[in-house]
Amino acid sequence: MSAIIRFMNYEQLLRERDLKVTPQRLGILTLMHQSGHISIEDLYEKISRQFSSISLATLYKNVHAMIETALVKEVKIPSMKSKYELIKAPHAHLLCTQCGSFEDVSVPMEQIEAMLPHGVHFKTTESSLVFSGICETCQKG
Amino acid sequence: MSAIIRFMNYEQLLRERDLKVTPQRLGILTLMHQSGHISIEDLYEKISRQFSSISLATLYKNVHAMIETALVKEVKIPSMKSKYELIKAPHAHLLCTQCGSFEDVSVPMEQIEAMLPHGVHFKTTESSLVFSGICETCQKG
DNA sequence: AGCTAAGTGAGAAAAGTTATCCTTAAAAAC
């Protein structure tokens, strides 16, 4: 039910971008939503369970099409492979260097963009911020 | 002359890390310093002029050794290949999406690290911040 | 100068990504 609603949203998001709605694409979007952030490798492993014959080429082609149409974003992470996420409101990320957890964190990006030194005339359109360190769980453990 | 002084510094930096001082390594460090930020590809192209027989394997091995010993840092950049730089004081980066220029910018990283929401107990050890947008030159042109 | 561990270079191998080509299926037209 909520799955149906979600699928319909994905269908709409794809149609708005002139991308055909295919089961593979719905699967990719669903997995990205569920995982929050997912690497190509993990995405392939998971989607292969649903579509045992899906080709890696299909996966790459789709992820790129979705990036080009601003549906998905690549997140580059220090010392690990990129992960992909559905585009949403600007936010930063927390990477735990101990357990590898990778999470969203709400940070006022506009405020950060306002912190460029006076005299630097750069028109920022987007910014990428990743904090690396130790997560709460690892601090306790 | 200033080249000699620089080389001596690099020698010391290598020795402190128990890395043998080789002409290839001095060349790599010199190029990184000159370029500020350089991709593996460009580094290989440039260093090949000095050491026509240098192997890509040597380049990769050295860059990794220097990363592991905290002499060099990989900078991941949205929608382009990573660049490498000599480690220095924490700073952020400006990427011009029009001309591709990539530069350091001085930003108080500790202050930014203090902007995590209250209730988020993450112990940040390092953070990576890249502003994407239009540089001053491109704004004028 | 001689010894030893580390580094270099060449090429093979592996990993990651993209291109090609034919088949299949979604969307549009009828």
Next chain:
DNA sequence: GTTTTTAAGGATAACTTTTCTCACTTAGCT
């Protein structure tokens, strides 16, 4: 609803990037 059109999927080859292996050389030490 059926036909037509076009985009997408799948298999595989090709290409790019990175790592590995191994024989040889060199730096650092005595």
